[in-house]
Amino acid sequence: MKRRALGFLVSLWAVLTLNFLLPRLLPGDPLAALLDPNSSAYVFNSTTRASLAAYYGLDRPLAQQYADYLAGALQGDLGQSIRLNQPVGELLRAHLPWTLLLTLTALGAASLLGVLGGAEAAWRRGSAADKALVAASVIASNAPVVFTGMILLIVFGAKLDWLPLAGGRTAFARYDTPWDAARDYAAHLVLPAATLTLALVGSKFLLVRNSMIGVLGEDYMLVARAKGLSTGRLKRHHALRNAIVPFVHHLAAHAGFALTGALFIETLFNYPGMGRLVFESVVARDYPLIQGVFVVVSVLVLSANLLADWLSYRLDPRLREAP
Amino acid sequence: MSGPLLSVQDLRVTFAPGAPGQPPARAVDGVSFALAAGGSLAIVGETGSGKTTLARALLGLHPAGSVSGSVQLGGQELVELDEGRWRPLRWKRIALAVQNAGTAFDPVYRMGEQIVEPLREHLGLSSAEAAARAAALVAQVGLAERHLRAYPHQLSGGEKQRLMLAMALSCEPEILIVDEPTSGQDMLARAQVIALLRHIRAQRGTALLLISHDLAAVAQLAEQVAVLYAGKLAEVGAARDVLSAPRHPYTWGLLNAYPNMSTARDLSGIRGQMPDPAHPPTGCRFHPRCTQAVDKCRRVEPPLQAHGGRLLACHLGGLQALLRADGLRKTFTTNGHLGPAQNIEAVRDVSLEVYEGEVVGLVGETGSGKSTLGRLLVGLLSPEAGSIAFEGNPLALNNSSASKRLRRRIQLIPQDPFDSVSPYLSVGQIVREPLDVQGTDTPVKRAEQVQDALAAVGLPTLDAFLARHPHELSGGQLQRVVIARALVLEPKLIVADEPVSMLDASEQAKLITLLKAIQNERGIGLLLISHDLALVRKVADRILVMRDGQIIEGGPSSRVIAQPQHDYTRALLRAAPSFDWYSASSNGDRP
Numbered sequence: 001m002k003r004r005a006l007g008f009l010v011s012l013w014a015v016l017t018l019n020f021l022l023p024r025l026l027p028g029d030p031l032a033a034l035l036d037p038n039s040s041a042y043v044f045n046s047t048t049r050a051s052l053a054a055y056y057g058l059d060r061p062l063a064q065q066y067a068d069y070l071a072g073a074l075q076g077d078l079g080q081s082i083r084l085n086q087p088v089g090e091l092l093r094a095h096l097p098w099t100l101l102l103t104l105t106a107l108g109a110a111s112l113l114g115v116l117g118g119a120e121a122a123w124r125r126g127s128a129a130d131k132a133l134v135a136a137s138v139i140a141s142n143a144p145v146v147f148t149g150m151i152l153l154i155v156f157g158a159k160l161d162w163l164p165l166a167g168g169r170t171a172f173a174r175y176d177t178p179w180d181a182a183r184d185y186a187a188h189l190v191l192p193a194a195t196l197t198l199a200l201v202g203s204k205f206l207l208v209r210n211s212m213i214g215v216l217g218e219d220y221m222l223v224a225r226a227k228g229l230s231t232g233r234l235k236r237h238h239a240l241r242n243a244i245v246p247f248v249h250h251l252a253a254h255a256g257f258a259l260t261g262a263l264f265i266e267t268l269f270n271y272p273g274m275g276r277l278v279f280e281s282v283v284a285r286d287y288p289l290i291q292g293v294f295v296v297v298s299v300l301v302l303s304a305n306l307l308a309d310w311l312s313y314r315l316d317p318r319l320r321e322a323p
Numbered sequence: 324m325s326g327p328l329l330s331v332q333d334l335r336v337t338f339a340p341g342a343p344g345q346p347p348a349r350a351v352d353g354v355s356f357a358l359a360a361g362g363s364l365a366i367v368g369e370t371g372s373g374k375t376t377l378a379r380a381l382l383g384l385h386p387a388g389s390v391s392g393s394v395q396l397g398g399q400e401l402v403e404l405d406e407g408r409w410r411p412l413r414w415k416r417i418a419l420a421v422q423n424a425g426t427a428f429d430p431v432y433r434m435g436e437q438i439v440e441p442l443r444e445h446l447g448l449s450s451a452e453a454a455a456r457a458a459a460l461v462a463q464v465g466l467a468e469r470h471l472r473a474y475p476h477q478l479s480g481g482e483k484q485r486l487m488l489a490m491a492l493s494c495e496p497e498i499l500i501v502d503e504p505t506s507g508q509d510m511l512a513r514a515q516v517i518a519l520l521r522h523i524r525a526q527r528g529t530a531l532l533l534i535s536h537d538l539a540a541v542a543q544l545a546e547q548v549a550v551l552y553a554g555k556l557a558e559v560g561a562a563r564d565v566l567s568a569p570r571h572p573y574t575w576g577l578l579n580a581y582p583n584m585s586t587a588r589d590l591s592g593i594r595g596q597m598p599d600p601a602h603p604p605t606g607c608r609f610h611p612r613c614t615q616a617v618d619k620c621r622r623v624e625p626p627l628q629a630h631g632g633r634l635l636a637c638h639l640g641g642l643q644a645l646l647r648a649d650g651l652r653k654t655f656t657t658n659g660h661l662g663p664a665q666n667i668e669a670v671r672d673v674s675l676e677v678y679e680g681e682v683v684g685l686v687g688e689t690g691s692g693k694s695t696l697g698r699l700l701v702g703l704l705s706p707e708a709g710s711i712a713f714e715g716n717p718l719a720l721n722n723s724s725a726s727k728r729l730r731r732r733i734q735l736i737p738q739d740p741f742d743s744v745s746p747y748l749s750v751g752q753i754v755r756e757p758l759d760v761q762g763t764d765t766p767v768k769r770a771e772q773v774q775d776a777l778a779a780v781g782l783p784t785l786d787a788f789l790a791r792h793p794h795e796l797s798g799g800q801l802q803r804v805v806i807a808r809a810l811v812l813e814p815k816l817i818v819a820d821e822p823v824s825m826l827d828a829s830e831q832a833k834l835i836t837l838l839k840a841i842q843n844e845r846g847i848g849l850l851l852i853s854h855d856l857a858l859v860r861k862v863a864d865r866i867l868v869m870r871d872g873q874i875i876e877g878g879p880s881s882r883v884i885a886q887p888q889h890d891y892t893r894a895l896l897r898a899a900p901s902f903d904w905y906s907a908s909s910n911g912d913r914p
Contacts, residue, residue, distance in 0.1 A: 218426065219421060219423055219426040219427045220426065220427055220428055220429045220430070222379075222384060222421065222427075223419075223421055223427045223428070224429065224440075225384055225413075226382050226384060226413055226414065226418070226419045226421070227413065227414045227440060227441040227444070227490075228409070228410045228411065228412070228413030228414045228415065228441060228444060228445060229410075229440060229441070229444055230410070230444070231406070233440075233444075238429050241429075241431055242429065242430070242431055245431075315431065316430070316431055317430070317431060317474040317476070318430055318474070318476045
């Protein structure tokens with residue numbers, strides 16, 4: 001486990017370094033636009049150019065720049081957004097919690113449904129219910145999120161008018177009790193989270209079903225049955241407990257996919273997460289912001305993997321002795 | 324209790340076909356047996372014979388609808404019980420120690436938790452009581468409490484095997500089914516498991532159903548043996564009888580393939596393969612691999628019938644005596660040129676039998692009458708008294724066609740190959756001669772048979788080789804030609820009189836291995852006449868010792884070698900070549 005933690009730190013360093021190097025490896029330098037006579041930002045005065053370079057620290061040796069960058073990044077200073085002229089760290093702090101709320105809710109719901117459904121389907125392999133669930137999960141995981149999101153919006157938002165159409169909370173609302181606040185947040189969360197859950201649940205269901213089917217064929221399951229244990233104990237205590245181990249790793253690997261899915265869904269539902277921020281910064285080539293998002297997403301995925309390693313280490317005693 | 328504890332009647336386990344349109348696989352096909360309270364029964368057979376399927380059926384572990392017939396435990400019918408009714412029976416009344424203990428434990432729980440599980444489930448013990456019981460159980464199988472705290476992957480195969488037994492015994496079942504308790508274990512661990520099982524039976528009176536292909540373990544653990552082949556019982560009887568004197572050809576083959584310390588004979592597998600359970604052969608399931616199968620075996624399935632104190636499923640009543648000689652006697656009279664005419668009794672009242680597929684060694688010093696006996700048996704000499712029957716038909720020394728037909732099935736390989744072939748004939752002619760004499764097939768067919776026979780003994784079949792003459796061949800090659808000549812008539816019995824004594828040790832080893840391989844493949848009975856006890860014991864199932872025209876001792880090779888009854892046999896054994904200079908230097912005598 002120590003090795004895993006060390007690996008996490010090394011990966012983190014690699015991500016930050018890559019983030020530092022990438023723009024500097026591009027043709028020209030970050031001030032290239034200032035040198036281009038065709039650019040609107042063209043600066044013909046070389047003194048101004050030099051002072052700009054000095055302002056951004058670009059005249060210093062690369063090693064010095066790197067050290068400053070790392071020190072800043074570790075303190076949460078990810079630079080300044082060019083388009084919004086705001087610190088990147090501040091922007092992320094405002095939008096990231098929304099994205100995390102959406103992603104974690106959907107991941108949680110999809111995991112719960114996938115695990116319970118997958119275990120039950122595997123137990124009744126070949127039954128009509130199993131076949132229907134497999135077909136449904138294949139369709140759900142292959143439908144584009146924009147499409148499923150639209151349908152949900154039209155049906156539950158527009159036609160039935162049960163749920164709000166957009167946003168993360170009711171604009172300008174004032175809540176009397178925390179309970180009212182929670183209800184309002186939850187109502188806005190339901191549709192985007194449902195869309196993302198639908199996109200995620202299929203692969204989780206199929207994975208759990210498959211690994212459960214594998215486990216059900218193991219000798220120890222036969223022995224457990226021969227021991228006269230109850231069905232519930234066989235299913236949960238022995239079969240699912242073993243089938244869950246590969247699922248944990250899948251969950252971590254799927255975290256990145258869930259995050260990107262969330263970004264799409266956020267733009268669709270006008271959810272106040274990072275989605276809009278990312279798309280607009282890409283359009284405006286707001287490099288500091290894009291890099292900031294890149295770092296944050298990388299750290300989240302790395303953390304998810306570290307967490308998965310730790311979890312499977314807890315779940316499977318065999319891993320505890322692996323070098 | 325009246326009646327057996329476990330009674331199995333016409334049990335069938337049929338698995339749904341792998342692909343639609345295929346016939347279902349009949350893994351167990353009409354098996355009946357009974358197990359008394361406290362009794363012990365071993366079910367033996369090759370891998371794939373249905374042993375494990377049978378064991379699982381007794382615990383109701385197969386999918387619903389795949390098992391039919393009747394399994395009664397103390398009068399209660401178990402087949403068709405639903406899962407809910409099976410549960411209280413499992414482990415509490417019938418427990419199963421499965422074959423692969425290595426994978427039989429859930430990898431994510433400690434051993435203790437897994438052993439405790441059935442105790443809490445069936446006996447309703449508190450966790451403290453169950454833990455105490457588990458500690459007592461591991462102590463009983465010779466392990467410590469630390470083994471209870473270990474995870475499965477932290478233990479060796481032998482330790483898991485013992486814990487499997489401890490777990491199987493946890494609820495003190497009336498019947499313990501043990502599936503291959505000794506397979507894959509080293510000899511010491513194996514001996515410990517056997518001792519443990521014996522101890523458990525003695526202490527608790529648990530009825531034991533042993534599933535094994537380890538015949539030595541079976542001999543030590545079971546009173547009764549049932550031999551299973553392709554889902555059907557072939558032979559059932561007392562373990563001592565069945566294992567020491569097998570009657571079914573399959574049992575006989577199993578024993579031949581089994582390595583043990585009580586015989587020095589080389590191993591020989593059973594020819595052919597176990598049939599596919601989805602496409603069992605018609606008639607007797609063993610007939611494609613059986614060397615004595617007759618037409619009826621191909622058509623009619625033999626029932627399991629009482630036969631001399633055991634149950635046997637064989638139309639022919641088990642292994643056939645290929646050759647049976649009774650009270651043979653042969654006296655030669657010297658011509659009296661060098662003194663008064665004398666009667667020399669070369670063979671005196673000899674009776675012997677050679678069974679189907681059996682190698683019998685006939686040993687004795689020069690002049691003991693071995694070769695004369697061999698010649699009597701193949702009909703080159705006629706006895707003064709006694710009778711010879713081949714496959715139940717009397718063998719008369721005349722030229723009737725019936726006698727000729729029988730005779731071609733017994734062939735002699737003589738001692739000196741140079742003596743027994745005409746120097747004027749080519750190899751092709753030598754091998755073809757018996758066919759020409761018998762005059763059965765077309766010349767083209769005969770040429771093919773000659774080629775086959777030469778190929779069988781590992782000789783070239785080129786025309787250039789067929790045209791060679793005896794003086795152009797080495798001793799080993801010529802002896803192979805002679806063997807090919809014997810084989811060309813497809814005999815059932817070969818009498819080989821010192822077939823390799825003229826050859827050097829390396830060529831001897833090659834030829835005797837070849838002879839054994841041909842014998843095993845074709846199921847030929849072989850009477851191997853030799854003075855070389857060291858050689859004979861490598862191939863013979865039984866050894867007969869001959870002296871002064873009489874057979875003075877006979878029995879299984881292992882017994883004759885290990886516990887010779889007769890002084891003469893002991894003398895022969897002492898004289899047999901040996902590199903055993905350790906004992907020779909200490910007392911100059913072999914134990």
